[in-house]
Amino acid sequence: MNNAFKALSDPTRRKILDLLKNRDLTAGEISDHFNMTKPSISQHLKLLKNADLVQDEKKGQFVVYSLNTTVFQELISWALDFIDKGDGQK
Amino acid sequence: MNNAFKALSDPTRRKILDLLKNRDLTAGEISDHFNMTKPSISQHLKLLKNADLVQDEKKGQFVVYSLNTTVFQELISWALDFIDKGDGQK
DNA sequence: GTAGTATTTAGTTAAATACTTAAATAAATT
DNA sequence: AATTTATTTAAGTATTTAACTAAATACTAC
Numbered sequence: 575m576n577n578a579f580k581a582l583s584d585p586t587r588r589k590i591l592d593l594l595k596n597r598d599l600t601a602g603e604i605s606d607h608f609n610m611t612k613p614s615i616s617q618h619l620k621l622l623k624n625a626d627l628v629q630d631e632k633k634g635q636f637v638v639y640s641l642n643t644t645v646f647q648e649l650i651s652w653a654l655d656f657i658d659k660g661d662g663q664k
Numbered sequence: 665m666n667n668a669f670k671a672l673s674d675p676t677r678r679k680i681l682d683l684l685k686n687r688d689l690t691a692g693e694i695s696d697h698f699n700m701t702k703p704s705i706s707q708h709l710k711l712l713k714n715a716d717l718v719q720d721e722k723k724g725q726f727v728v729y730s731l732n733t734t735v736f737q738e739l740i741s742w743a744l745d746f747i748d749k750g751d752g753q754k
Numbered sequence: 755g756t757a758g759t760a761t762t763t764a765g766t767t768a769a770a771t772a773c774t775t776a777a778a779t780a781a782a783t784t
Numbered sequence: 785a786a787t788t789t790a791t792t793t794a795a796g797t798a799t800t801t802a803a804c805t806a807a808a809t810a811c812t813a814c
Contacts, residue, residue: 576675583673584772585666595749601791614773616792635781635790646746649739656736659685674802691761704803706762725760725811 575652578645581625586610587618591627591641598640600633665742668735671715676700677708681717681731688730690723 581587590604605615619639622628629642671677680694695705709729712718719732 579669579673579678583669586772588669591746595746602789605791610772611774612791613775613793617772620792632780637791641746641749643747646743649743650747653736653739653743656681656685656731657733657740659731676802692759695761700802701804702761703763703805707802710762722810727761 575645575648577621577625578627578649581621581627584618586615587622590615590618590622594628594639594641598638600636600638602636604639665735665738667711667715668717668739671711671717674708676705677712680705680708680712684718684729684731688728690726690728692726694729 586608589607593599593604593607601616601619602612604619605612608615619628619630623630626642626645628639631638631640676698679697683689683694683697691706691709692702694709695702698705709718709720713720716732716735718729721728721730
């Protein structure tokens with residue numbers, strides 16, 4: 575999960591995830607949404623992929639990126655554990 | 665939420681939150697769990713506080729830290745939005 | 755008020771991060 | 785096979801971050 579938290583700590587990467595909520599996008603389409611060079615976005619995508627937050631699939635000369643929801647689910651159980659916390663305190 | 669994500673991106677800070685899941689702790693008690701100087705832990709605590717992930721309360725010469733669960737709840741709704749994502753795709 | 759304990763602030767340094775430009779790879783088009 | 789389009793890799797740089805030590809603040813107890 576450490577990779578995931580690291581990946582999520584950057585606003586640009588979270589915005590990329592937001593874009594992918596609507597539909598799958600190619601690397602180029604993604605980078606069109608940012609004032610940043612394509613290599614920069616490519617690096618961010620690589621990080622998101624290593625964190626298992628997105629998947630990629632080569633389609634001809636394009637690379638299509640899509641969300642991978644499994645880590646989001648893990649994140650939810652992780653966070654729930656802080657709310658539930660049995661009853662250590664109260 | 666940006667501060668929260670930033671705060672959560674560090675393993676030491678996540679471990680501090682884990683400790684506070686069990687019970688409220690003073691700054692000193694927290695730092696006892698780490699191979700790190702007290703000032704370092706104090707900085708981490710400051711960051712967690714600025715991210716509203718913890719609260720602190722002065723008790724005599726001690727400062728007692730406790731979890732603030734509100735941001736965890738926000739985090740859960742944020743993550744749920746990626747799983748639900750209406751049906752943009754399918 | 756001096757001494758001791760708890761914690762934070764300030765200043766420094768090394769490592770990590772987020773960007774850049776230039777070059778490399780890979781597929782599509784002529 | 786040469787050119788264009790899509791994307792990534794590599795190399796360099798500026799900024800941020802996470803640690804440290806030393807000094808400051810704040811409370812407690814004598």
